[in-house]
Every structure is written in C-alpha cells, then in structure tokens.
Amino acid sequence: MKLYNTLTRDIQEFKPLDAPCVGLYTCGPTVYNYVHIGNLRKYIGDDILKRVLKINGYEVKHIMNVTDVGHLVSDADEGEDKIEKMAREKRMEPIDLARFFEAYFFKSTDVVNVQRPDVVARVTEHIKEQVELIEKLLGKGFAYITDQAIYFDVAKFPEYTKLSGQKLEEKEIGVRKEVVVDPGKRNPADFALWFKACGRFANHIMRWSSPWGEGFPGWHIECSAIAMTYLGETLDIHTGGIDHVPVHHTNEIAQSEAASGKEFVKYWVHHGWLLVDGEKMSKSKKNFYTIDDVVKKGFDALAYRYLTLLTHYRAPINFTWKGLESAQSALDRLYEIASALPEEAEGVSVDYGHSFLDAVNNDLNMPEAISVMWELLRSKESEKIKAATLYEMDQVFGLKIREHAQASKNIPEEIMQLVKQREILRKQKKFGLADQLRNKIEKMGYILKDDKKGTKVLKKI
Numbered sequence: 001m002k003l004y005n006t007l008t009r010d011i012q013e014f015k016p017l018d019a020p021c022v023g024l025y026t027c028g029p030t031v032y033n034y035v036h037i038g039n040l041r042k043y044i045g046d047d048i049l050k051r052v053l054k055i056n057g058y059e060v061k062h063i064m065n066v067t068d069v070g071h072l073v074s075d076a077d078e079g080e081d082k083i084e085k086m087a088r089e090k091r092m093e094p095i096d097l098a099r100f101f102e103a104y105f106f107k108s109t110d111v112v113n114v115q116r117p118d119v120v121a122r123v124t125e126h127i128k129e130q131v132e133l134i135e136k137l138l139g140k141g142f143a144y145i146t147d148q149a150i151y152f153d154v155a156k157f158p159e160y161t162k163l164s165g166q167k168l169e170e171k172e173i174g175v176r177k178e179v180v181v182d183p184g185k186r187n188p189a190d191f192a193l194w195f196k197a198c199g200r201f202a203n204h205i206m207r208w209s210s211p212w213g214e215g216f217p218g219w220h221i222e223c224s225a226i227a228m229t230y231l232g233e234t235l236d237i238h239t240g241g242i243d244h245v246p247v248h249h250t251n252e253i254a255q256s257e258a259a260s261g262k263e264f265v266k267y268w269v270h271h272g273w274l275l276v277d278g279e280k281m282s283k284s285k286k287n288f289y290t291i292d293d294v295v296k297k298g299f300d301a302l303a304y305r306y307l308t309l310l311t312h313y314r315a316p317i318n319f320t321w322k323g324l325e326s327a328q329s330a331l332d333r334l335y336e337i338a339s340a341l342p343e344e345a346e347g348v349s350v351d352y353g354h355s356f357l358d359a360v361n362n363d364l365n366m367p368e369a370i371s372v373m374w375e376l377l378r379s380k381e382s383e384k385i386k387a388a389t390l391y392e393m394d395q396v397f398g399l400k401i402r403e404h405a406q407a408s409k410n411i412p413e414e415i416m417q418l419v420k421q422r423e424i425l426r427k428q429k430k431f432g433l434a435d436q437l438r439n440k441i442e443k444m445g446y447i448l449k450d451d452k453k454g455t456k457v458l459k460k461i
C-alpha cells in the first residue's frame with residue numbers, strides 16, 4: 001500500500017512500526033458550530049483511509065480529539081476562544097454549546113457512514129496530560145513563561161518548518177501583527193502552549209488550575225498530548241486538512257519531537273479543500289451547507305459521500321448542486337443494479353478484485369476504484385461473482401450497497417398496498433390525502449421516491 005507523505009513530499013510504501021497494528025491519529029472538530037460538508041469531506045477521507053488499511057489486513061487503532069476549549073479565532077494565537085465567543089453570542093454555557101455541536105458532528109458523520117474512532121478524546125478531559133507535556137517542554141528548555149502565557153520557543157527547534165517547507169522568515173511576516181499582543185514573546189512564530197486566565201482571558205470561563213495558575217491549553221498541545229497518550233511517542237499516520245500544514249501540524253511536530261526526542265509521525269496525510277461553486281465556503285456568502293441541508297433538498301447523505309469519492313483526496317473538490325445531482329443518479333443506478341443481483345453472492349472476481357486493490361492501494365485512488373466498479377458491473381462476470389465483488393468493494397466505499405439492495409427486495413405487502421392507494425389518490429389529484437399516506441408509510445420505516453417511471457419504495461437504512 002502506498003501513501004503520499006506530506007513530510008517527504010513523495011509517495012511511499014506504507015510500512016507500519018509494529019505490523020499488523022497501525023496507530024492512526026486524526027484531528028477532530030472544534031465544536032463551536034455546525035459541521036459543514038467541507039469539514040465532512042475530510043472525515044470521509046479519513047474513513048476511506050481507515051477502511052483501506054483494514055482490507056489490507058491491518059488492525060487500526062484510531063484516535064480522534066474533540067476540541068472543546070482552546071482553539072482561538074485564528075489558528076495562531078490571535079483572537080478569542082471560538083467556543084466561548086459563540087457561547088456568548090448564543091447565551092449558552094461554553095461546555096453545553098460544545099456538547100451540542102459535538103452531538104451534531106457525530107450525527108452528521110454517522111449519516112455519511114463514517115466509522116467512529118476507537119477513542120474520541122475531549123480536550124477538556126485531557127488537561128492533566130497537556131500540563132505534563134508542557135512541564136516537560138519547560139524542563140528541557142523548549143518553552144518559556146511570560147505574564148500572559150507559556151510559549152514554545154521555535155528558535156530552539158531548528159527543524160521547525162520541515163513539514164511546510166516554508167522559511168521561518170516567511171512565517172514571521174504572517175504573524176507579525178501579533179507580537180504587539182504579548183510583549184514577553186521572544187519570536188513572532190512562537191506559539192502558545194498555555195494561556196493564563198488574565199489580561200484578555202481574565203474572563204475565560206473554562207479554566208483549570210496548573211503549576212502556573214489558572215488557565216487553559218492552547219490548540220496545538222492537545223493533539224500532541226492526546227496522540228502520544230494513546231499511541232506512544234511515534235505514530236504511524238496522522239491526518240488533517242491541507243490548511244493544518246503550516247501552523248497546527250508544524251507546531252504539533254515541534255512540541256512532540258522536542259519533548260520526546262523521537263520522530264512524532266511516520267506518514268502525514270492531508271486532505272484537499274472543498275469549494276462551493278469555485279469559492280471558499282462561508283456563512284456570509286450563503287454557501288455554507290450542512291449534510292442536513294443536502295438531505296432537505298431531497299438527496300441521500302450517501303450521495304454526498306459518493307460525490308467525494310469522485311475526486312482524489314489531495315485534489316480540491318468544487319461542490320455544485322448539479323454535481324450532486326449526477327452523483328445521486330449514479331448512486332440510484334448503482335442501488336438498482338445491486339437489487340437485481342442474486343442474494344447468494346460468491347467468488348470475488350480475480351481481475352476486478354486486483355484492479356480495485358491496485359487503485360485503492362495507490363495512494364487511495366478512489367476515482368479509479370469507482371470506475372473499476374462500474375467496469376465490473378458492465379462486465380461478463382457471472383451475477384453471483386459481480387455481487388460478491390461489489391460487496392467486497394463496498395467495504396471501502398461505505399455506500400451501504402448490500403443493505404439498500406436487500407431493503408428494496410423484500411417490501412411487505414402491507415406497504416405495497418398503501419403505496420398503491422397513494423398512487424390512486426394522486427391520480428385523483430387528492431394530494432393532501434396522498435401526503436398523509438406518504439407520512440404514514442415513512443413512519444413505518446420506508447421511503448418513497450417519485451420519478452418519471454413511477455414510485456420506488458425503499459427501506460430506510
């Protein structure tokens with residue numbers, strides 16, 4: 001299996017430290033707002049990586065943090081804590097707000113069939129580990145204390161920009177404004193490990209006692225502390241969005257390697273952006289969509305998952321509603337073909353099985369894997385082999401193909417009768433009554449899809 005490693009900037013053969021075990025750390029959400037489809041792209045990408053590792057026989061231990069404190073409005077040290085800011089606007093307690101958006105996050109990742117991590121680690125439940133790591137960095141001389149915060153001293157870590165390949169001078173220009181904030185800071189690129197509950201954070205609600213008085217951790221230290229707690233000082237794979245390279249992951253490497261004296265991560269995997277109609281998603285542009293928005297427009301959540309598989313994970317996706325319509329049609333067609341395949345699937349196709357594995361093992365080439373799937377369905381392989389191979393492929397795609405195929409086969413007579421009655425009512429233009437029947441059918445666990453050919457009945461999956 002081959003993966004592109006951001007650190008070495010090339011595609012490498014994946015060799016875990018302790019096969020068949022693989023330690024996987026993925027940066028989790030900052031739970032201050034509704035997770036949107038751009039965020040979900042990353043979590044689907046992580047899920048694909050995990051599933052590909054599993055079909056290669058690896059035993060994956062997957063850890064993800066949930067940032068419920070400490071992520072400031074900028075990814076660096078500027079501005080307010082995102083959660084506290086939103087909590088004030090919504091007149092909620094910060095912790096209640098964080099739990100609300102965390103629940104929304106998992107509801108959203110569940111509907112796009114992302115497997116849950118083995119460990120979900122909330123930052124507020126790992127303060128002790130972060131304090132210990134900061135103490136270690138202070139003890140080794142990599143960090144220093146000012147009146148307002150504790151900073152990592154980047155001058156002490158010569159390889160600071162090895163992940164981004166940026167020059168430190170370039171980075172300094174980007175953060176220069178910020179030197180004004182804390183006069184005790186030595187270098188503009190130094191980043192906060194701990195904020196003291198004083199000055200601009202005097203009213204910070206979420207705070208913990210520490211050897212340096214009350215305060216709260218910076219954003220970056222949480223990932224290092226949590227990752228090393230569960231996976232040891234060197235991890236096999238760490239993932240994140242491409243936007244995490246120059247600041248968040250750069251800082252994670254510096255503080256982890258300074259503390260342990262060992263390499264922090266073997267393979268760095270980064271997912272590309274999602275643009276909407278060619279633009280960055282934002283609330284002000286009114287192009288900010290959640291998976292609920294997608295479902296409300298009549299699409300399957302899994303059609304969005306399918307759409308993301310059509311672009312390589314490192315390339316940007318330009319999301320359009322037209323693109324999603326095509327993805328939905330393809331998915332409908334796929335379910336339709338699958339429902340006509342025999343229930344007893346046996347014998348995976350050697351040719352198509354190999355081509356599929358070659359594609360997914362070549363730096364997760366999902367667009368290629370999807371086209372291999374369609375070639376299989378058009379091929380002369382027997383129906384039983386097609387079924388078996390398709391279900392095998394879906395271990396990676398995660399499109400619930402088998403469940404959909406089976407669900408549309410055995411619709412109970414009682415439901416079919418109601419569907420017929422509804423059709424009669426519709427012909428008589430009694431739409432109110434027809435809608436009441438639709439609601440009744442949906443409450444019984446079935447979905448109706450009307451198109452030119454008539455009404456399709458599917459079991460809710």
Ligand SMILES: [Zn+2]
Pocket residue numbers: 026027028223248
């Ligand atoms: Zn992180």
